[in-house]
Amino acid sequence: MSNQAPSAARGPSADNATFEPRIVAFVCNWCTYTGADLAGTSRIQMASNVRILRLPCTGRIDPLFVMKAFERGADGIIVSGCHPGDCHYIVGNFHARRRFRVFRELLDFLGVDPERITFSWVSASEGGKWAQVVNDTTRRIREMGPMESWPRASTALDDDLHG
Amino acid sequence: MQTRSIKTKELSALLDQLRAAGVEIIAPARAPGVGRAVVYRRVSGFSDIIMGVQPRGTLKEHFLPASERILGWRRGGAHLELLEASTDCAPRIVLGAFPCDAAALEVVDAVMGWDYRDEFWFNRRQATIVVSIACDGGDESCFCHAVGLSPGSTRGADLMFVPVDGGFQVEVTTGRGQAWLEEHQEYFSEAGDSTQAVAFQERATTRSSQRPRPHMESIGRWLKNNFQHDYWDQLALRCHGCGACTMVCPTCHCFDLVDEPEGPEGGSRRRNWDTCQAATFTLHASGHNPRPGQGARYRQRILHKFSIYPARFHELLCTGCGRCSRVCSSGMDMLELLGEIHDMASITEPTTSPEARNEP
Amino acid sequence: MKELQDLARRLLLEGRVDIVIGYQQGPRGVRPSFVTRPEQADALIFDERCVHNLVTYLSPRRAHLAAWPRRAVVVKGCDTRAVAVLLRESHIDREDIVLIGLRCGGVHRSAEASGPLTAESVAFRCADCSIREPELVDHLLGDPRPAPPGNSRLAERIGQLESMSHEQRREFWNNEFSRCIRCHACRQVCPMCYCERCIADKTRPRWIESSAHLRGNTAWNMIRAMHLAGRCVGCGECGRACPVGIPLGLLNRKLAMVVDEHFDYRATDDPEVPGPLGSFRSDDAEEFIV
Numbered sequence: 001m002s003n004q005a006p007s008a009a010r011g012p013s014a015d016n017a018t019f020e021p022r023i024v025a026f027v028c029n030w031c032t033y034t035g036a037d038l039a040g041t042s043r044i045q046m047a048s049n050v051r052i053l054r055l056p057c058t059g060r061i062d063p064l065f066v067m068k069a070f071e072r073g074a075d076g077i078i079v080s081g082c083h084p085g086d087c088h089y090i091v092g093n094f095h096a097r098r099r100f101r102v103f104r105e106l107l108d109f110l111g112v113d114p115e116r117i118t119f120s121w122v123s124a125s126e127g128g129k130w131a132q133v134v135n136d137t138t139r140r141i142r143e144m145g146p147m148e149s150w151p152r153a154s155t156a157l158d159d160d161l162h163g
Numbered sequence: 164m165q166t167r168s169i170k171t172k173e174l175s176a177l178l179d180q181l182r183a184a185g186v187e188i189i190a191p192a193r194a195p196g197v198g199r200a201v202v203y204r205r206v207s208g209f210s211d212i213i214m215g216v217q218p219r220g221t222l223k224e225h226f227l228p229a230s231e232r233i234l235g236w237r238r239g240g241a242h243l244e245l246l247e248a249s250t251d252c253a254p255r256i257v258l259g260a261f262p263c264d265a266a267a268l269e270v271v272d273a274v275m276g277w278d279y280r281d282e283f284w285f286n287r288r289q290a291t292i293v294v295s296i297a298c299d300g301g302d303e304s305c306f307c308h309a310v311g312l313s314p315g316s317t318r319g320a321d322l323m324f325v326p327v328d329g330g331f332q333v334e335v336t337t338g339r340g341q342a343w344l345e346e347h348q349e350y351f352s353e354a355g356d357s358t359q360a361v362a363f364q365e366r367a368t369t370r371s372s373q374r375p376r377p378h379m380e381s382i383g384r385w386l387k388n389n390f391q392h393d394y395w396d397q398l399a400l401r402c403h404g405c406g407a408c409t410m411v412c413p414t415c416h417c418f419d420l421v422d423e424p425e426g427p428e429g430g431s432r433r434r435n436w437d438t439c440q441a442a443t444f445t446l447h448a449s450g451h452n453p454r455p456g457q458g459a460r461y462r463q464r465i466l467h468k469f470s471i472y473p474a475r476f477h478e479l480l481c482t483g484c485g486r487c488s489r490v491c492s493s494g495m496d497m498l499e500l501l502g503e504i505h506d507m508a509s510i511t512e513p514t515t516s517p518e519a520r521n522e523p
Numbered sequence: 524m525k526e527l528q529d530l531a532r533r534l535l536l537e538g539r540v541d542i543v544i545g546y547q548q549g550p551r552g553v554r555p556s557f558v559t560r561p562e563q564a565d566a567l568i569f570d571e572r573c574v575h576n577l578v579t580y581l582s583p584r585r586a587h588l589a590a591w592p593r594r595a596v597v598v599k600g601c602d603t604r605a606v607a608v609l610l611r612e613s614h615i616d617r618e619d620i621v622l623i624g625l626r627c628g629g630v631h632r633s634a635e636a637s638g639p640l641t642a643e644s645v646a647f648r649c650a651d652c653s654i655r656e657p658e659l660v661d662h663l664l665g666d667p668r669p670a671p672p673g674n675s676r677l678a679e680r681i682g683q684l685e686s687m688s689h690e691q692r693r694e695f696w697n698n699e700f701s702r703c704i705r706c707h708a709c710r711q712v713c714p715m716c717y718c719e720r721c722i723a724d725k726t727r728p729r730w731i732e733s734s735a736h737l738r739g740n741t742a743w744n745m746i747r748a749m750h751l752a753g754r755c756v757g758c759g760e761c762g763r764a765c766p767v768g769i770p771l772g773l774l775n776r777k778l779a780m781v782v783d784e785h786f787d788y789r790a791t792d793d794p795e796v797p798g799p800l801g802s803f804r805s806d807d808a809e810e811f812i813v
Contacts, residue, residue: 071738118813
């Protein structure tokens, strides 16, 4: 796996000092992705725990993506796009804002701490803000520890639910 | 085969001893969670068990689980390692199986050992002693008497318990049951007076035989000749195609095989329950579906039970437990349906009069 | 009863509709009835056991009903809210359907119930229902009915869950979801689940694993709740159909509370009101966004 977090100490036994969270960022093509690119070209130092997935718009970010990421081992999620009023598709981020409000409440009700997800507005010129979102999220997830409340891919092997 | 008896206290002690010896006990008990329905599940002792209530779930899930891993794979460098799932089964006892559920195990044996011997199924079968409990006659959805069984049927059971004051009368029905009883004979006593047990079974038989008795042979013939019939589409109008009837059926055994990657390093092949009531059951990759509507799908379920399975294995794929009718949220009713087909068959086959349905 | 039967007969005789979907007595309680010939209309009934939401039979997914394109359907006040969602989302044409509204004073949770409605037996959805007289209808029948006995069990249970820790809630739902056998009965009976091809049936890629393990079950139950957020009319048919008794109504009700609190939306019989997740306000609160 080429994009594995560097020497990640994982599993419930990992203490939070050595635990390297895996964070998946779903970002929009027009603002946040460009902002993240700016952070890189500006050589801003930031945590290397975040893997970016670029989508056309936050309006295209289905909660299903977040669920799948958790299922496959993510400890934290970033969803980020254009500031309200700046959406390339005019209204995509307004819809995303409502959708993620509901999704966070659903996670909370099902017993998954919604603080596992960061939702941010990062524009194409906000390279510094992107670095801060990445660093803040990494720090927070590191404090929370590995995601243990989600049934992970590796945990289904020996289950016998209907016994 | 002999008849013995067991006191409730002795049964409780026997279960404790079995547990201590590592035997898994499966019995009707309340499921965890909000619904608290009675299901067959692993129990830790006699106090968990609710004897004499037909569980909402079926016994089959302990022989054919809703989902089970049958193969795994792991990537090791350039090659792929295949991991066989174990088909071993630790010794188990099912206590308090309803006669219709015990019989279903034997019915399904036929297809599980037909062209391919299913080791998962048969190893579990061989590891399990089935102790059934005589039924009190069931409710208005039951029709075991129409499919060749009865509230006191011992088919598929190694021993059968009949409730009497303070315990159970025990009927031994197989050599395996006999051997098992002898192994634990200190817990059993002499049969004694059988008046109570006989009265229980007579009451049960009277209750069940009052319900309609559709004639299964003529229904089978009608099904064979009426694949194309308006009845099917009319019948299926209220059907949601949810398949709950097949899920709770003790004899429905169709499954799907899926490969599930579990990260980049490996994954599992799993066997999952499937249902002929779902459109995806027969959906082709081309988009064509040979069973395009609910009428065709409902017909398949009825045909499989009362025509196809009997033609191949010489018995009905139904033990009359009535769960399909009880679980249906839109009120489809198996006994009603069989009665309707019986009536249609009587018109084409005058030898079977509609009145015959009510004759014991 | 007679006015319902007469109306059904007339609609069929005059050729206004091809089928009348209502309620009849079945072997086990009340069940849906499909009347295609005038002489069958006498089977139609309406009482406190008519718990089913028949609007689900208007869903375009039901291919086997396509032979009867012009349908009349018997609706209670709560059911008309499902009609409104189907209209709002352009899945039915108002001209194609005849809505026969019945005045309703609440229904039992079970179609097999007997006796008068009590706080114990009344369906959860009737607890806060104020529609005694459906409005989105072509015909309004029945005598005026009193309000049903109150019942706050669903709200109480949600309150209990909300007062728990994340770990306790996770344990509660793991317990429930682990019983799921993935029959998808909840979806099949749902009037709002009209997709020709459900996300749970898609295999390229397989988003929702079909296996009945906790991982697949969690994904399924979560996405089902999400897809119904702001669309669910709270009819409770999912929970009634579930063969293993998972309290699905709790999830739907919780999300209904969320869209009410944040977007001021409640299920309505007005098809002109936009759905809360298909609309937005530019000043929606965003305190959770960095």
